[in-house]
Amino acid sequence: MEPRSGRRRFLARPWVSRREIDDDSGDPLRVALPARRPGPKRVILLEDLTWQLSDWQLGGGKRVSWGFPIFVNLQGVPVVVIGAGAVAERKVSALLEAGARVTVVAPDATPAIDSWAADGRLALKRRRYEAGDLRGARLAYAATGDDEVNRGVRLEALREGAWLNAVDQPDLCDFISPAVVRRGDLTLAISTNGRAPGLAKRIREQLEGHFHEEYGAVVEQAAAERDRLRAGPSATAGGASADPATAVEGAGSSLPAAGRQGRVFLVGAGPGDIDLITVKGLKLLQAADVVVYDALVDKRVLECCRRGACLHYVGKRDKRHTKPQAEINELLIQEARAGRLVVRLKGGDPFIFGRGGEEAEALAAAGVAFEVVPGVSAGIGVPAYAGIPLTHRDFTSELVFVTGHECGNGRQPVDWKRYAAGSASIVIFMGLHSLPEVARQLLAHGRDPECPVAVIENGTTAEQRTLVAPLARVAEQVSAAGVQPPALVVIGEVVRLRDKIAWRREQQGSLVEGAI
Ligand SMILES: C[S@@+](CC[C@H](N)C(=O)[O-])C[C@H]1O[C@@H](n2cnc3c(N)ncnc32)[C@H](O)[C@@H]1O
Numbered sequence: 001m002e003p004r005s006g007r008r009r010f011l012a013r014p015w016v017s018r019r020e021i022d023d024d025s026g027d028p029l030r031v032a033l034p035a036r037r038p039g040p041k042r043v044i045l046l047e048d049l050t051w052q053l054s055d056w057q058l059g060g061g062k063r064v065s066w067g068f069p070i071f072v073n074l075q076g077v078p079v080v081v082i083g084a085g086a087v088a089e090r091k092v093s094a095l096l097e098a099g100a101r102v103t104v105v106a107p108d109a110t111p112a113i114d115s116w117a118a119d120g121r122l123a124l125k126r127r128r129y130e131a132g133d134l135r136g137a138r139l140a141y142a143a144t145g146d147d148e149v150n151r152g153v154r155l156e157a158l159r160e161g162a163w164l165n166a167v168d169q170p171d172l173c174d175f176i177s178p179a180v181v182r183r184g185d186l187t188l189a190i191s192t193n194g195r196a197p198g199l200a201k202r203i204r205e206q207l208e209g210h211f212h213e214e215y216g217a218v219v220e221q222a223a224a225e226r227d228r229l230r231a232g233p234s235a236t237a238g239g240a241s242a243d244p245a246t247a248v249e250g251a252g253s254s255l256p257a258a259g260r261q262g263r264v265f266l267v268g269a270g271p272g273d274i275d276l277i278t279v280k281g282l283k284l285l286q287a288a289d290v291v292v293y294d295a296l297v298d299k300r301v302l303e304c305c306r307r308g309a310c311l312h313y314v315g316k317r318d319k320r321h322t323k324p325q326a327e328i329n330e331l332l333i334q335e336a337r338a339g340r341l342v343v344r345l346k347g348g349d350p351f352i353f354g355r356g357g358e359e360a361e362a363l364a365a366a367g368v369a370f371e372v373v374p375g376v377s378a379g380i381g382v383p384a385y386a387g388i389p390l391t392h393r394d395f396t397s398e399l400v401f402v403t404g405h406e407c408g409n410g411r412q413p414v415d416w417k418r419y420a421a422g423s424a425s426i427v428i429f430m431g432l433h434s435l436p437e438v439a440r441q442l443l444a445h446g447r448d449p450e451c452p453v454a455v456i457e458n459g460t461t462a463e464q465r466t467l468v469a470p471l472a473r474v475a476e477q478v479s480a481a482g483v484q485p486p487a488l489v490v491i492g493e494v495v496r497l498r499d500k501i502a503w504r505r506e507q508q509g510s511l512v513e514g515a516i
Helices: 006-013 046-058 086-099 110-120 147-160 197-210 214-232 279-287 299-304 325-337 356-366 378-385 416-422 435-444 474-480 493-501
Strands: 078-082 101-105 123-125 139-144 164-168 179-183 184-192 262-266 290-295 310-312 341-346 370-375 400-405 425-429 452-457 465-470 487-491
Touching: 046 179, 078 086, 078 147, 086 101, 086 325, 139 147, 139 262, 139 493, 147 164, 164 262, 179 214, 184 197, 184 214, 197 279, 197 493, 262 279, 262 325, 262 356, 279 299, 279 341, 279 370, 290 325, 325 341, 325 356, 341 356, 356 370, 378 487, 416 435, 435 487, 452 474, 452 493, 465 474, 465 493, 487 493
Parallel strands: 078 101, 078 139, 101 123, 139 164, 262 341, 262 370, 290 310, 290 341, 400 425
Antiparallel strands: 179 184, 425 487, 452 465, 452 487
């Protein structure tokens, strides 16, 4: 609508700038603007307002600020969302979670919004927005992607006294959504005033690492403690800690170490590919005060540690142990007793041939709290990356994990006779040096000399190489090829499937595929 000259005087002051801006929630926005017009109240004619809004966009001057943070109780509060696409769905989902009484107006809706409507969780008006739809609303969202409609909604929101968030149009917004971390009753909201949503997202991810799930329980405990203190001394007599912070066992390095009990997390880092660490393992790594790691842990994983974390290398490779196990146990115990969150990062899974059991025993004996975060064992991950399914209905329904370490030194804990007779897939950890002896045992007890064996060096990493040979000749071929640790040995008919399903390109190197 063309502005009428008589009304121009209302618009003498520029209200806002035309900066690039975004919504901190991650929903993209394009251009910044609004500031509430100061001055005496007046009756606003719709034509004025339409004109005035477009003038805002053209003006320069004051920077917009959504700088006043509040947390609002939306339980039972009427909220209207105009539009029902993907962005609207995210808004609606959060509103429903907050207990708002939601009405959605849109001719078409996403399947999720449709199903919430079908379940009676919200009211859905399947039509375009009409003036009057915001009647009674306290909060409104315009998520139509249609500038004209959104501006109509803006006008009605002003008339109704409802606060509006218009997706992608900050010039129409009364409020924007922050990036949020939730841990039970703990809510952390991050805003860059919409100026750097990417940064807000990164900060949120960092906070998620620091304030992991336990913080929900921490708030509960702190609240319970507060209630007890309020109820008077008799209620606290014989109770637990008077300081809620001491309940935060290992809950994150952002709390002061003094007065807090430490905790050790025995975390599996996965077999080599750094992306194979679990989400929980990664979060703990980002939060840890101290990280104690092994030789098989890829150093790039350690880049995820927070700045200031103390890293201890206690690696062992073959017979070259840098630190005796007893000293490693003692280090974990001392760091935890100093109130620190300790991550003991081990290759693969901590409880598979990783001495994780021994460390857990030592921690338990010392009365130090600990948790185990399983990892993808080399026994699982390495054959998978080599295209070998360890079980297959056509070949075997048995799988054994064994260590080759004990075989060469007189002890014989593995029942080779039993495995020679069956069709089990045999996965051997640390089996490179003992391979000639293992092959000899299996052949002596009747395993087929043509049974295929895969020896996978540096599995799951960019340097992965695989040698396949028949059981009778594998030891000599491994020796000729100069296979180096870490290497995993897989024995069984399932190895043949590699011909069909090896899905990963490997390094061209000295390893030759033997005939099987
Ligand atoms: C001390 S064990 C630790 C196993 C670990 N806890 C796990 O669950 O994978 C080390 C052995 O695991 C196997 N291994 C570990 N990482 C490997 C890799 N990337 N490629 C091949 N074998 C690997 C090798 O047999 C190596 O000698």
